[in-house]
Amino acid sequence: MKIRNNKIVIAGSLAYDYIMDFPGHFEDHILAHKIHQLNVSFSINRLKASFGGTAGNIAYSLSLLNEKPIVLGVMGKDASNYLDRFKKYKINTDFIKVDRTDSTAGAYIITDKKNNQITGFFPGPQSGGYAKTINKIKESDLFIISAEAKDRMLFYSNYLIKNKKSFIFDPGQQIINFTKSDFKKIIPNADIVIGNDYEIETIKQRLGINLTELKRITKTLIITKSVKGSVIYSGNQIFKIPIVKPKKVVDPTGAGDAYRAGLIKGLILGLNWENVGKLAALIAVYAVETAGTQEHKFNWTEIKKRYKVEFKRNLI
Numbered sequence: 001m002k003i004r005n006n007k008i009v010i011a012g013s014l015a016y017d018y019i020m021d022f023p024g025h026f027e028d029h030i031l032a033h034k035i036h037q038l039n040v041s042f043s044i045n046r047l048k049a050s051f052g053g054t055a056g057n058i059a060y061s062l063s064l065l066n067e068k069p070i071v072l073g074v075m076g077k078d079a080s081n082y083l084d085r086f087k088k089y090k091i092n093t094d095f096i097k098v099d100r101t102d103s104t105a106g107a108y109i110i111t112d113k114k115n116n117q118i119t120g121f122f123p124g125p126q127s128g129g130y131a132k133t134i135n136k137i138k139e140s141d142l143f144i145i146s147a148e149a150k151d152r153m154l155f156y157s158n159y160l161i162k163n164k165k166s167f168i169f170d171p172g173q174q175i176i177n178f179t180k181s182d183f184k185k186i187i188p189n190a191d192i193v194i195g196n197d198y199e200i201e202t203i204k205q206r207l208g209i210n211l212t213e214l215k216r217i218t219k220t221l222i223i224t225k226s227v228k229g230s231v232i233y234s235g236n237q238i239f240k241i242p243i244v245k246p247k248k249v250v251d252p253t254g255a256g257d258a259y260r261a262g263l264i265k266g267l268i269l270g271l272n273w274e275n276v277g278k279l280a281a282l283i284a285v286y287a288v289e290t291a292g293t294q295e296h297k298f299n300w301t302e303i304k305k306r307y308k309v310e311f312k313r314n315l316i
Contacts (some may be wrong), residue, residue: 003141003268008062010055011072011134011156012146012170014082014096015105015124017052017293019253020044022112042110050292051082052107054146054172057254060294061261061283063089065303067268071096072134072156073148074127076104085294095133099125105148115226115252121173123149131155140165142191142267144260147172154182161189168192170260175199180206187218194222194263196256220273222263224256230281232273241277244285244310254293259284269316278311279303 022042029040051060055073062069070092075082077100086093105124111117131152145156145167153174160167169190171178178186183206187193195203200223204214215221220234232239262283266276282303286296307315 003270006067006268007140007142008067008069008264008268009072009134009137009140009143010058010062010069010146011143011148011152012055012058013053013105013107013121013123013148014056014071014073014075014079015053015107015121016078016082017050017107017109017253019046019048019050019251019292020108020110021046021251022110024112025114026112026116026118027114042112044110046291048291050294051085052254052293053105054148054170054257056082056086057257057293058144058146058261058264059086059091060089061258061287061296062264063091064296064298065261065265065283066300067265068092070094070137070140072137073097074099074125074130076100076102076125078104095137097127097130097133099127101125109253111251111253115249117253119173131159134159142264143167144170144264146170146257146260147174150174150177157186157190161185166191168194168260168264170194171203172199172256175202178206180208183207187214190219192220192222192263193218194224194260196224196226222277224259226252230259230277232277234273237273239274239277241274241281244282244306246285246288248289250289251291252288254287255284257293258287258296271316275315279307279315282307282310 023045055071059069059071068090072095074097079098102125106122108120145153169186215233222232224230229243230241259280262280266279290296304315
């Protein structure tokens, strides 16, 4: 995949995150034989409100990597602080719609001591017809379709397939809402399909296929596996990418979106898949080391130095 002009478009949610820490293990409080009658409450010891959403998180980390992505998304009447933040980081907000009939989306995330997460997500304004905004973007190298309102995700994917545009399909939290026919159309046409191991397992079950068959219909498949790293399947090649050991583990929330930013930066640089994966893993660890999905800080010089330390070679 060649990216000529660094024109990256990120379609996804823009949300305010409410991140909560549970100082125990979910598995100790959820009875498997009563899962059909689940009624459980977790007492948390930390609540942090922050900027979030899939598109917002990916765009933020890309801005730290000296990129200026275009964001497609919808916000509510409380958008002003978020938009001001984007402008500070030189993120293109020209195609973000502010719908004053509702509040901006919100994610309510509880994380246990094993970094398992339970998330409730309020999707925010639906703004029917907004997805057609994609028609106004005349030049682009790569789109990433990340989790937001499913109808918009479908509209974007259909548009990109019809116009033979390169895109990454990253259904994330919306994965349970996609049908078998949705997946059968989108997956073979996406340049990259990415998800964590649970999400990829959901795709396999929905399609009724195994991993070998999924790899066969996917151009490039990336599976993230938390502390076990990630695996990139491209053609007949397999690249097993280790994690970068965090200096301290604070909160894994947002690590997946940071990984995607590193992935896109690696593609922009024209790196091979192994080094794309390693750069993605390095960017992800900054989110793990910080509370909040957009609180980590780094610059390009620092990234190159830490990459050399971690992987014993120059990034570029």
